[in-house]
Amino acid sequence: MKQKLLFTLAIVFTTDFLCAQHIQFRFCGATTAVSPTNDPSTGADQRKKGAIRLDYISLGLPGQSECCPFHAIGYSSSTKPWTFANATFADGCSANNRNGDCTPCTTCKDPYYGNNIVVGKLWGQIYGNAKVEGLNSDLWIESTGQFNQVCFETSKIDVSPYRGRKLEVRTVFQGYADSQFSIKNVNFTYRYNADPYPATPYFWNKNSNIIGIYAETNSVPVVPITAVEDLSDQLEFDVQPNPVIDLLILELNILESFSGSIKIWDIQGKQVYSEDMQFSEGSLSKSIPVQDLNAGVYQVTISDQEGRISYRKFFK
Template sequence: MKKLLFFLIIIRTLSSEAQCFKSIAAGQYHSVAIKYDGSLWAWGYNFYGQLGDGSTINKNTPQQIGYDNNWESVAAGNSHTIAVKTDGTLWTWGDNSYGQLGNGTNSSSSVPVQIGTANNWKSVATGDFHTIAIKTDGTLWTCGWNAFGQLGDGTTTNKNVFGQIGPAVWQNASGGSAHTIAVRMDGPLWGWGRNDSGQLGNGTSIDSSIPIEIIYNFFDKVTCSGNHNLAIHNWGTLWVWGDNSYGQLGNGTTTNITVPTQISFSFLGAIDTADTHTIARTTNSTLWAWGLNNYGQLGIANTTSHTLPVQIGNWYVWNKVAAGADYSLATSSNGTIYSWGANTYGQLGNGTNIESYFPVALTCPITLSVEDFSDANKIIIFPNPVKNNLKIENISSVSIIDIYDIEGKLVKNFITKLNENINVSDLCAGIYLLKIMDEKGKVFSRRFIKE
C-alpha cells in the first residue's frame, strides 16, 4: 500500500509540473488551444459547433476535442475553426454559411473534417468569415466570404473550396473583418479586400480584389482584426495602420492611419489583435495591452481604455498571446493559460460566465486516451451542487483526490477509499475542480459547485 501511494504521489507531482499548452487562438467568443502532448482543446461559444466536440452547447471549461494527439497549429474565426496536424493535413469545423470551411458545401460541422488529401499545409489564419492557409511550398489559399474581394481571387463571389492566390511566395498571413494582409518570403507586405478605413495601407480607401503591395520592407509577421492591422518588422519594431476608433493601434490617438506607420513600441516577440484591443509580448517576456477596455480585456484590474501600451502586471513570464472579442488569453513560460475580459459564453474557460478584469490561471486539464474516455464517463459525483459531503461512484479502491479553486489553487488533497464520502463543508461557496488519480496513475476531473 505504501509503495502504491508513493507511486501515485510522484505521478501527481510530475503532472503538476509538466508544461501544458503550447499554442492558443481566440475567435469572436470561443477559444482553442493545443497542449504540448498534441491534444486539442476548446471552450466558449458553440452555436455553430465551432468547438468541434460534436455538440452546439457552450462550454465554460476546456473540452478535449477527440483523442488525437497530433495537432500542430490552430486558428479561430468569428464562429469557425481551422487547424493543421503534424502530418500536414488540414481540418476545419464550425460555421460554414459562406463556405469558410472549404469543404465544398455550405453546411456547418460540429466536428473536425479533413479538407482534401494534401499533406503539405504549413499555417492557417482566419478573417471573420473567410479562411487563409499556406502550404510548405509558399502557396497561399483562401475560401469563404468574398463580398469585398478579401479572398484575393479578382472576384467578389463567395467560394466554398480553397483557391490558390498568386505565386508561391508567401510566408504568413492574417485576416480582418473583410480584408487580408500577407507577408511575402522576402519581407514586403501585401493586402487585398475592404479598404474603407485604410486597412490596405496604400493611402486610399479603394477596395481591391487582388493582392496589392503595401510596403517593401522586411517584416516577419502580421496580425489583423476588424479593419486594422499590426505588423512586426524583423528588427522587432511595430507598424500599425487602419481603423483606430478605440486606440487599438496604440499610437496615443483615435485617428485612423492609411499607411503603415511605426509606433514607439518595440522589441516585440508576439502580438495579436481583436476588433478593438491589442495584446503584445515583448522579447523580455513582459505583457502589454491597449485599446478598448469596457470588459477588462486589457487585464489591468479596471475598465479604463488606453490608446498607448500599458503593462499588465510586472511579471516576466509570458509566451503566447491571443485576443478575442472583448477578452484576452496568454500563456506563461510553463504553458499555463491565463484569461481575462468578457465571459458571457464561457470563453475564459474558468468554469464560470463571470467577466474578469485581470489574468486568472486555468488549471491544466488532463488528456484522455480512447480508453480513458470510456473510464471517465463511468465516474459520477453527487450531489452537485453540494453542501457538506460529496460522494463518488465507480472509482478504484484507493485514489488520491485533489480539489482546486477557480484560480487553479490546490485547496484540499487527501487519499480516499472506495465509497468514502468527501467532506467539503469547510470550502467557501463557489466552483471547484475535483481531480481523481486511481491506482494505475490515470487522472480524471469533475467540476462541482459548493453551496
C-alpha cells in the first residue's frame, strides 16, 4: 500500500508541479503608408501621421487585469520597469522582402524595457518605410502599408500557477491618422505553449478606419493543465545512480547549445536545488551533491529560457 501511494504521489507531482505553461500574445496592425517619410515643410519624420500606439497589455485574474495584473507590458508601475524603452526597434526596411522578421532592415531589434530586458519580438511584413519604435513608455507601429501586417509578439509568459483557471487580458491602444492617411486594421490574439495561433485573431479584429483610444478587456480561456513543450530537440539526459546516496550524476547529451537551469524538486513540489548553467553542444557529466536530501522521491528538471522543460525522477 505504501509503495502504491508513493507511486501515485510521484505521478501527481510530475503533472502538477513540473509542467511549465506559457502564454503569448500577438498585437498586429496595418496603416496606409505615409509618404514622404519626412514632412516637406519641416523636414521632420512624419510617419506617426499613420500609426498605431500600443499603450499596454496587462494580464491578471478575472477582474484584476486593470487594477493589479501579475504581468504587464507597457504598463506604468511603481515597483516594476514595465514600460517600453525610448528606442527605434525597426527602421530602414526598404530592402526587406522577408515575411516574418526585420533582419534585412538597417535597424532591427527585439522590443525591450528601459532596463534592456527583451519583452518580445517583431513579426510580419515590415517593408518600405515602416517603422516600429518605443516612445514615452509606448510602442508605435508606423506607416506599414495598407496590406502589410506588422505585429508585436510578446515573450512567453509563465502562467503555470494558474493551471485550470481563466485569466483576463486588458489591451489599451490608439489609432492615429490625419486626413491623408488611415488605420486599416488592428487585431489581437494569443496562444498557449507551442500551439499555432488561431487562423482568425481570437480576441478581436478591427477593420476600417480605427481612430482614437480603445480599451479592450477580454477573458482568456482556461490555462491548460498539461504542458506540451519539452527539450527533446535540444537535450537527451539520464540520471545515475538511481537510487542515489550522496552524489547524483547527470549524463547529458546536448544536441543544441542553450542557456538554462537545473533544479531538483521534492514530492511536494518544493525546490531543493537550483543552478543556472550554459549548456554547450556535446556530451558531459554533471555531478550534484545530494547527501543532505531526505529519503524519498525527487525530480530533476532542466529548462531553457523559453520555458521548455525535461525531467527525470530519482530516488534517495
